[in-house]
Amino acid sequence: MDMPSVTTPTVKTPSTTAADDAATASTKISSDFNTFLTMLTTQIQNQDPLKPMNAEEFAVQLATFSNVEQQVRGNQLLEQMVAQSGGGDLSSLSGWIGREARATMPAMFSGAPITLDPESPIAGSTHHLVVRDRAGTEIHRQSISANGEPVTWTGMVKGGKLAQxxxxxFSVESFEGQNLVATEPVKTYARVSEVRSSPDGATLVFAGGVEIPATDVSAVREASAG
Incomplete structure (x- = not known):
């Protein structure tokens, strides 16, 4: 028997929903505003010259006109603010420059140890931190615990040499016996060197040319010494 088709609903983030709601409200108010203008203009054009519009009534309508105009402008400003808060505007993110941001991302090694922040593994009984170069070649592997505590990679690679x-x-591979049961990316802290604007929102730039969306950051801290 044929199964009925199911349409997957679109899930909106809070910032997206807020922006959509603001845009919808602004569109409705703008429409009402234009309708009000049309009605007021028509009323003035068609009034009896011998019996012009009462001055008090006209003042009330002009006040209404002003209120509607202010509401339209207020909603336009709200749309701009929601859009900025959704992606992070440059003025607020500029304070991150020089600080360390935590995110799932590659990291630049230049001789100093790198502190990694893996999540508690979701499966398996043994766990390994795995380091790969940009070509995807494994250069280091070490056992770690399942408690989710920070792990330090000193830069040592296979053969006891220091990585270039x-x-x-970085990733964590989890095993049950000899079977690989899970592979998870690892969060790390890196110093923000630049903040850029992009069509999708603010982008953070790190050493080595690493770039990530500002929305990927889960924590920011003062830069460590060194």
């Missing part, structure tokens, strides 16, 4: 300066990717 460059950008590296």
């Amino acid at each position: 300066s460059g950008v590296y990717d």
Whole structure:
């Protein structure tokens, strides 16, 4: 028997929903505003010259006109504010420059140890931190606990050598016996060197040319010494 088709609903984030609601409200008010103008103009054009509009009534209508205009402008400003808060505007994010932001992203190694912030593994009984270069080649693997505590990679690679300066990717591989049961990306802290504007919102730039959307950041802290 054929199963009925199911349409997957679109899930909106709070900022997207707020922006949509503001835009809808603004569109409705703008429409009412234009209708009001049309009615007022028609009334003035068609009034009896011998019996002109009462001055008090006209004043009330002009006041209404002013209130509607202010409401339209207020809703336009609200749309702009919601759009800015959704992606993070440059003026507020400029304070992040020089600080360390935490996100799931590659990190630049230049000789100093890198502190990683893995989540508690979702499966498996043994867990390994895995370091790969940008070509995807594994250069280091070490056992870690399942408690989700920060892990430090000193830069050591296979053969006991120090890794070359460059950008590296980090993940946690979880095993049950010899079977790989889960692979999860790892969050790390890195210093923000630049904030850029993009069509999709603000973008943060880190050492080594690493770039991520500002919305991917889960924490910001003062930069560590060194």
